[in-house]
Amino acid sequence: MNIKSNKFWVIVIAAVLALCLVAVGIWTWWRNSQPEEEGLIAVVRLDGRIVAAVDLNKVTENYTQTFSGESGNSNTVEFAPGQVRVHDATCPDQICVSQGWADRTTLLPIACLPNSLIVEVAAAQDLGLDSISR
Amino acid sequence: MKRPFLLALACALLLTGCTGPAQPTHTPTSDPTAESTTFAMDTVMTFRLYGGTEEDLTAVTSRILSLEQDLSVTLEDSQVYALNHSGGEPVTAGEDFLALLALAKELGNRTGGALDVTMYPVVKAWGFTTSEYHIPDEDTLSALLANVDYTSVTVEGDQVTLPAKMELDLGAIAKGYAGEMAANLLRERGVTSAILNLGGNVQTVGSKADGSPWRIGVQDPQQTTGGYLGVLEIRDQAMVTSGGYERYFEEDGVRYWHIMDPHTGAPARSGLVSVTIVGDKGGLCDGLSTSLFVLGREKALDYWRTYGGFEAILIDDQNNIWVTGGLKNNFTLVADSPYTLNIVEE
Amino acid sequence: MNVKRLTFCALLTAIALTIFMVEAQIPLPAPIPGLKLGLANIVTVYAMFALGPRDTLLILISRVFLGSLFAGGSTLPYSMAGGLCCYLIMLLLRKLLTVKQLWVCGAVSSIFHNIGQVAMAIFITKTPSLILYLPFLLIPGIVAGTFTGLAAQFLLQRLGSRIKL
Known part of the structure; x- marks a missing residue:
């Protein structure tokens, strides 16, 4: 050919x-x-560093946490039982907010590129942990 | 096709796309043969046995419930309750109670009183027993501290005496001890692989069913709900973590946590925010995790060098992690961790 | 570079920038960062075949830089990585394709634009799983890229020979 x-x-x-x-x-x-494992971890990365890893199955009521990056931008992430979303953000395009809730079956990580913030949801089994000491 | 490079590149990229990030990095072990979740000692406990039976599970559960029955500070027919309401008269103590008192005394002596099992009235005054938190004033605290002294608990044979006005609580070591006893019982019954989680205190029996070590996450102290900062691989050992994030309240922007310094009667401010202890004896690990938190990094590492017999992971409020030498090959920080890892040699 | 050529480059940059700004007003069909029609690529593809690599690079870089300035937000590294990746593959395609195959250039360059964007996003956020975005960007990207390439093809066929620089 x-x-x-x-x-x-x-x-x-x-x-x-x-x-x-x-x-x-x-x-x-x-x-x-994927089976519904006991652990469902939301990993928040800001400027390339993991700034939070939350077991969503252990969240009993919704709460928010604000992550401010090097550029002065910030995203407020809302953690809820079994799901997570960007509640509000300072980025111009607001794509991260309109991506809505991410849970166990959501296909894509939430990404706010202007603020370099990523929220990924992964089953805890992926991480190979047998238990957590706390 | 003379130039299939585009196609090949696209294929390669796409294939990594669908298999790369989410594939389990470890082959999942087979399912547990017996598994249960119990509420005991004010906390949620999960037991998973690999190769054990329902009878083994029942034996463990009843052993733990009977420990709670004997050692609870709130159950009215417990031995601890009896001692706290004895008005200074001797009380008969069971084997477990005596073992825990001996452990508490040894740890108290070795840590210069950083672990004091008679702190209960102070803990109550801060509201940590009822979740109705408030900051006690200086006078209240000094009055209560006058009645805090673990050395005034005396043991003769199986008779224990506690001066009137003093109250004893074994909460700082009981869960770890319960895990240790449960593990011993399972070993006696021939179970070779089990993992128990007693409200965050992890106790393992043997290794995983496939012979590999258990992988246990260490809670990230900056996260209140389940996040972890690293993974420790252990076999046949207990792993206990104490941190300020477990139970706390905030007032005027200051965080007050439940780990008390017996010398001040206030939350321990040693610069550490979390202490994880790994060792063969769960009770000792539990007591050390609390008392080394109170002591702070320098003294905690001095203690480790002097007495040994355990390994530790200390996390301070400057995002430093201090891992004792014996764990250096077993501990992995999560990728891109905000923490700095330091290995401490003897 | 003579004045006429410089003026023509500036004109193309202005056109590309205008297309870019107008396109930015079109709401996204799905909330996927980096997803867009890429109509400004009509100008890049056209320039590559009508003017050559050197002028195209200037137009591309000016457009990406000014575009991100006007649009606000710090997406410059992503569009720049995408733009340069797209440019590099076009250097190669320029040798392979005839003027009646610019639609191929549109489609293939959009693939590489997306690869560049995603690679930069993975690099900056240190999140390898962002590669998951690639197929979701490529499917609409290839379709839109084919049409922008086709637009550039018609442009070149009607306009190309009449410009004497």
Whole structure:
């Protein structure tokens, strides 16, 4: 097949698209097939550092915590039983706020790129812990 | 296809995308053969046995409930309650009570009174027993502290005497001891793999079913709800953490926690915010986690060098973690931790 | 660089910036950071084939820099990484594609723009799992990129030969 031909490029681009769809499909299936473990950890990263790791299954009532970054921006994160969201933020686009609640089956981490803040939700089993000493 | 590099690159990126971040890093162990959650000693306890039976579980649970029955400071027919209401008369103590009193005395002596089991009236005055918190005034505290002195508890045979007006509470060591006794009982019954969590005090029996060590998270003191800052791998040992985050109240922006310095009658301000102790004896670990918190880093590490027999993870209020030498190969900080790890050698 | 060429570059930058600002007013169909039509890429693709790599780089960098200045917020590293990644692959595509295949350039460069963005996001936030965003960005990105490429293709076919620099 000639690299200069349209056919070649149609196949390449269609293959990338197909791979994306498969990736999305596999990821959706994987996220939904995870057993409900005793631990569901929300990890908050700000400027590349973990600033909070909260076991969402141990949260009994909603509470908020504000994270302020190097640039002076801040995001207020609301932790709730089994889920977490960015409640409000100083970023111009407000995408992180409109991403809404993230829980065990949410496909994408919450990301506020202007403020370098990420909120990920992962099953505690992923972290290989047998127990927590506290 | 002469140049499949684009495709290959895209494939590689996408494949890492769907398998990379979320795959479990450790093969999950098989399910426990017996498992239960119990509310005892004012806390939630979970027991998971691998290879043990329901009978083993029942034996452990009843052993812990009977310990609570004997040692509770609130149950009216407990031995501790009897002692606290004896008006200075001798009271008959059971084996466990005597063992705990001996441990409390030894720890009190070795730590210069940083662990004092007669602090109960002071703890009550701060409201930590009822959750109706308030800051007692100086006069109240000094009056109460006059009746705090673990050395005035006397033991003769199985007879224990406590001066009237004084009150004793074994809460600082009882949970750890209960875990230790439960682990001993399981070992006697031939269980080789079990993990017990007594309200945050972790007690392990043997190693995991696949022979690998247990992986235990260490609570992040800056998080009040379940976050952890690192992972410690242990086998057949107890791991107990005391921290200011466990129970506290805030007034005028100041945090008052339940770990009291017996010398001041106020929350211990030693610069440490969390102490984790790992050792063979759960009771000792429990008592040390509280008393080394009170002592502060320097004295805590002096204690470790002098007496040994345990390992420790100390966390101070400047985001430093101090790990004693024996744990240096077993402790892993979470990635991108805000904490600085220091290894302490002997 | 002669005055005529400089003026033409400035004009293209202004057009790209205008398209960028107008596009920023279109609400996102889904709350995914980095998701957009990328219509300003019409100008980049066109410039790459009509003017060559050197001028394209100038136009691209000016547009990304000014765009992030006007839009506010500190998304500059992400758009810059995406833009440069996109630029690098275009250098290669320029040699491979004919003027009737600019739609390929649109699609492929949008793939690399997204790869650059996501890589920068992973680098800055130290969160490897952000790679999960890639397929969600690529699917609409490839579709939109094909159309922006096609737009550049028509532009080049109608305009390209008439510009004498």
